[in-house]
Amino acid sequence: MSTEGMTATSYIQHHLQNLVYGKLPSGYERGDGTILEQGTWTFAHTPKEAVDMGFMAINVDSMAWAIVLGVAFSFFFYRAAKKATTGVPDKWLNFLEMVVEIVDKNVKESFHAKSNLIAPLALTIFCWVFLMNLMDLIPVDILPKLAQLVGASVFDADPHHVYFKVVPTTDPNITFGISLTVFALIIYYSIKSKGIVGFIGELTLQPFGKWLIPFNFLLEGVSLLAKPVSLALRLFGNLYAGELIFILIAMLGYWQLPAHFIWAVFHILIIILQAFIFMMLTIIYLSLAVEHH
Amino acid sequence: MNFNATLIGQIFAFAIFVWFCMKFVWPLLLGMLEDRERRIADGLAAGERGEQKLKEAEQYLLDLVHEGKEKASEIITQAHKRGDEIIDEAKESARIEGKRILEATRGEIEQEKEVARQDLRQQVAELALIGAEQILMREVDRKVHNEVLNKISADL
Numbered sequence: 001m002s003t004e005g006m007t008a009t010s011y012i013q014h015h016l017q018n019l020v021y022g023k024l025p026s027g028y029e030r031g032d033g034t035i036l037e038q039g040t041w042t043f044a045h046t047p048k049e050a051v052d053m054g055f056m057a058i059n060v061d062s063m064a065w066a067i068v069l070g071v072a073f074s075f076f077f078y079r080a081a082k083k084a085t086t087g088v089p090d091k092w093l094n095f096l097e098m099v100v101e102i103v104d105k106n107v108k109e110s111f112h113a114k115s116n117l118i119a120p121l122a123l124t125i126f127c128w129v130f131l132m133n134l135m136d137l138i139p140v141d142i143l144p145k146l147a148q149l150v151g152a153s154v155f156d157a158d159p160h161h162v163y164f165k166v167v168p169t170t171d172p173n174i175t176f177g178i179s180l181t182v183f184a185l186i187i188y189y190s191i192k193s194k195g196i197v198g199f200i201g202e203l204t205l206q207p208f209g210k211w212l213i214p215f216n217f218l219l220e221g222v223s224l225l226a227k228p229v230s231l232a233l234r235l236f237g238n239l240y241a242g243e244l245i246f247i248l249i250a251m252l253g254y255w256q257l258p259a260h261f262i263w264a265v266f267h268i269l270i271i272i273l274q275a276f277i278f279m280m281l282t283i284i285y286l287s288l289a290v291e292h293h
Numbered sequence: 294m295n296f297n298a299t300l301i302g303q304i305f306a307f308a309i310f311v312w313f314c315m316k317f318v319w320p321l322l323l324g325m326l327e328d329r330e331r332r333i334a335d336g337l338a339a340g341e342r343g344e345q346k347l348k349e350a351e352q353y354l355l356d357l358v359h360e361g362k363e364k365a366s367e368i369i370t371q372a373h374k375r376g377d378e379i380i381d382e383a384k385e386s387a388r389i390e391g392k393r394i395l396e397a398t399r400g401e402i403e404q405e406k407e408v409a410r411q412d413l414r415q416q417v418a419e420l421a422l423i424g425a426e427q428i429l430m431r432e433v434d435r436k437v438h439n440e441v442l443n444k445i446s447a448d449l
Contacts, residue, residue, distance in 0.1 A: 018295075020297070022297065022298075050295060051295055053297065054297070055296065055297050055298060056297070056298055057298060057299075058297060058298045058299050058302060059297065059299040062299060063302050063303070063306075066306060070306055070307075070309075070310045073310065074310055074313050074314065074318070077314065077318040077322070078313075078317055078318055080318075080322065081317065081318045081321035081322045082321070084321065084322055084325040085325065086325060086328045086329040096322075097322065097326060100319075100322050100323065101326065104326075116315060116320075117315060119319055119323075120311060120314040120318065120319040121311050121315070123314055123318075123319060124307075124310050124311045124314045171299065172296065173296060173297065173299035173303055174299065174303050176296070176300055177299070177300050177301075177302070177303025177304045178303065178307050180300070180304060181304050181307050181308060
């Protein structure tokens with residue numbers, strides 16, 4: 001725990017709030033009591049303001065980290081791909097090749113149709129989600145503290161108003177952003193391989209035949225919708241809980257040092273596992289979408 | 294759980310990263326990996342071929358050595374035989390030579406014998422003449438009796 005004069009609750013709340021940029025409507029009463037005369041684009045100063053901005057707002061921190069990490073992933077792999085020769089690879093290239101081969105093997109084992117998209121999709125999901133999860137291992141106060149410093153000195157902001165969440169996958173927007181794209185691909189591949197009629201038939205004519213179409217549709221619809229929701233919530237839940245435990249450990253005083261270490265060691269497993277599960281389930285859902293029953 | 298435009302931003306970002314990976318990363322890396330796999334397989338096959346060839350060469354070498362040994366022993370045998378032959382020939386020619394020398398020597402001896410006999414005859418004729426001279430106590434006229442003396446010495 002870093003900031004003096006903060007209660008445990010406000011410390012946790014502060015850590016779990018994104019840095020939100022959005023539009024506040026005119027006549028809105030801000031957290032400090034001032035009333036806006038006209039609609040204003042601004043950073044939210046309190047969690048309530050962030051909610052009141054509605055949909056037309058953006059979580060600057062998680063979006064920025066997601067993009068930075070995505071660019072880092074693209075950059076490393078692109079450089080490796082450019083440099084790659086059939087000769088003896090150096091250690092870094094060897095490592096990236098290992099990742100590529102793991103992904104390739106899993107895709108080939110689970111997805112039997114031919115597609116140029118699935119393997120790069122799986123690689124991107126695995127690496128990107130892993131990198132975003134990896135942010136969880138950075139001690140919880142470092143980057144938010146740095147952001148507060150920069151916010152206060154460069155942008156002349158009140159440090160209490162500078163929120164900064166560094167793990168993008170603890171933001172449901174990020175996890176749902178990926179899973180909804182996967183969901184769109186599931187529907188696209190279903191229709192592509194079975195036709196619209198086949199896809200609707202699959203949704204309505206099983207498992208109980210044509211006399212129970214509404215019931216079938218309810219059942220199949222739920223199981224279809226459950227795919228993106230479970231994908232996103234599983235990742236979000238795991239990382240959110242992990243982050244929360246890091247925050248709680250940070251309030252233990254000196255005991256946080258061994259406790260942080262132990263939890264971080266466990267967490268290494270979780271962040272890789274969650275990235276891998278997300279990738280595997282994406283491959284499996286898409287292969288189910290392509291296969292005929 | 295506060296949904297906002299981040300969701301849309303994330304979908305776009307995701308789409309762009311996947312597209313980039315699909316376009317510029319995956320085909321290059323996988324193509325390279327497949328090439329390398331092929332290259333390694335070729336290398337291993339070449340290595341195996343090399344080993345096979347080495348084995349063949351070793352076998353060939355062994356055969357060659359074996360053959361050489363056989364030839365050498367054959368040559369030695371022949372040489373032994375030839376040596377024996379040469380010795381036999383030498384013995385034979387020595388025997389013949391010896392015989393020849395013996396013959397020649399014998400001829401010489403015969404000749405010498407003949408000469409000695411002639412000489413002896415001469416001397417006997419002289420001795421007989423001297424004896425007859427002394428018996429007769431008088432000078433025998435050599436000229437008168439030469440014919441007789443020659444006849445005697447021829448008879449001896």
